[in-house]
Amino acid sequence: MGNIIEFENVSFRYEADEEGQVLPLAVKNVTLGIEEGSFVAVLGHNGSGKSTFAKLTNAINIPESGKVTVNGLDTADENNTDEIRRTVGMVFQNPDNQIVATIVEDDVAFGPENLGVEPAEIRKRVDDALKAVNMYEFRNSEPYKLSGGQKQRVAIAGVIAMQTSCIVLDEPTAMLDPNGRKEVLATIKRLNRERAITVVLVTHFMDEAVEADRVVVIDNGEVYMDGTPREVFSRADELIAVGLDVPQATQLAKALNAEGIDIRTDILNEEECIRAVLELLKE
Amino acid sequence: MVRDITIGQYYPGKSLLHKMDPRVKIVLTLVFIVVIFLCKNFWSLGLMAAFLFGGICISGVPVKMLLKSLKAILLIIFITALLNLFYATGGKTLLDLGFAKITDKGVYTAIFMTVRISCLITGSSLMTYTTTPTMLTDAIERLLSPLKVFHIQVHTLAMMMTLALRFIPTLIEEIDKIMNAQKARGADLESGNIIDRAKALVPILVPLFVSSFRRAYELAFAMECRCYTGGNNRTRMKQMKLSLLDFGFVLGAAALLAGVILLNHFFVKLI
Structure with missing residues (x-):
């Protein structure tokens, strides 16, 4: 399948502050493509430029140089903005600041209403989207009575109801408790698998990145690593060098390896780690 | 509470x-x-x-x-x-x-x-x-829609009302948090005369305003991402x-x- 989002030599910097000081580039010479239907995690520590990267994908940020295209449409052309935002939906970090209506189903309907969809069709899409994120029974609730994870799932439903083919999530779990994080991550994975929605998950949690098909590590505005989770996390030293962690299981395997124990170092999660250790013990 | x-x-x-x-x-x-x-x-x-x-x-x-x-x-x-x-x-x-x-x-x-x-x-x-408040604002929007003839942006007004209603609980929660944070640092909000107490509100209102502006900014982004361009060509799920x-x-x-x-x-x- 082709690429849905295409970055060609993209650089971006934020506007100068009041003192007129020119800010450094937030994103530097990024060239990459997001394949349709894939699940890509974008990793980076705070201030690495990963959020800026996310906002370049749907024409919130317009590149200073280079080109971003969504399904072949240039984000720099204002006439394309509407079409691009119908293709790439976005979910932000703070669930409270992206819910518009006082009732869950009204909020999910907000996107399709803006697109001018027929009322009966909106109803169908809203019900379908709420079922897809397992929030159907909360359709008449007030958003402020929901937990963070539930609010974030409502926000995701709002994007699904617009029937975008790609969802970009900008640290959707950063403000959630562990349970909320699990709920949201499971929802994202399911949408990617069952509905073939392209997912770009911007995060700084390693255990979330492990779930993706592909991990792109961004540091200092540049693509630092790009590969499958196994490839990326087996290079633990390089990750630590740019201020990132590796999953605990990988860390453990590394430490054991350093002590001279012959264990694989491309372990990603606890289950694999347990299996590898058990095998070692059998020997 | x-x-x-x-x-x-x-x-x-x-x-x-x-x-x-x-x-x-x-x-x-x-x-x-x-x-x-x-x-x-x-x-x-x-x-x-x-x-x-x-x-x-x-x-x-x-x-x-x-x-x-x-x-x-x-x-x-x-x-x-x-x-x-x-x-x-x-x-x-x-x-x-x-x-x-x-x-x-x-x-x-x-x-x-x-x-x-x-x-x-x-x-x-x-x-x-x-x-419900939502139904009230919706109804007011529809009842006032003839005012469009006079170039009054009825939809914008209704949207403002909806957003205000939506953010009341969020902001109350925020005030609660800020008050607790200031109390934890020894701010005295309850004693003194009226003027003292009004003065004590300043360290609560300032952070509240700052965070409200930040919220408004983020909300505007989120609304734009969901293709909001004002009331034109908009349909409604719930018809009256x-x-x-x-x-x-x-x-x-x-x-x-x-x-x-x-x-x-x-x-x-x-x-």
């Missing part, structure tokens, strides 16, 4: 009043208020009160809740009654206090005014008890349709108006 605040004062239910089209409900409430002021004697006012009582029975809203909304304006009712008691002229003198006289007409007027204001408040709170029920209520209101005019005509005017 923050968790159980209600926005507006909606009382959930499935009564006929709940099912009435909110546009019709708003218009009929306005009509009700006007008709109450058309009442000239106890007979017509009694008819209105009886209708209102019928409405309360249909709605299923507990009388206790309606009385609560009356409690807020008890003082106003009391002062109005008192003024009318002394200032009404004419009629038989019941009690002469020297500086003022209480006449039978004064007593009647005082009672009349009390009933009138009570009906007024109960009637309009009955509307807010049976309509007039039903037979609404016509029934309108007919009822018309009958009420006719009744009030007749009763005004056939019985002695009080005011």
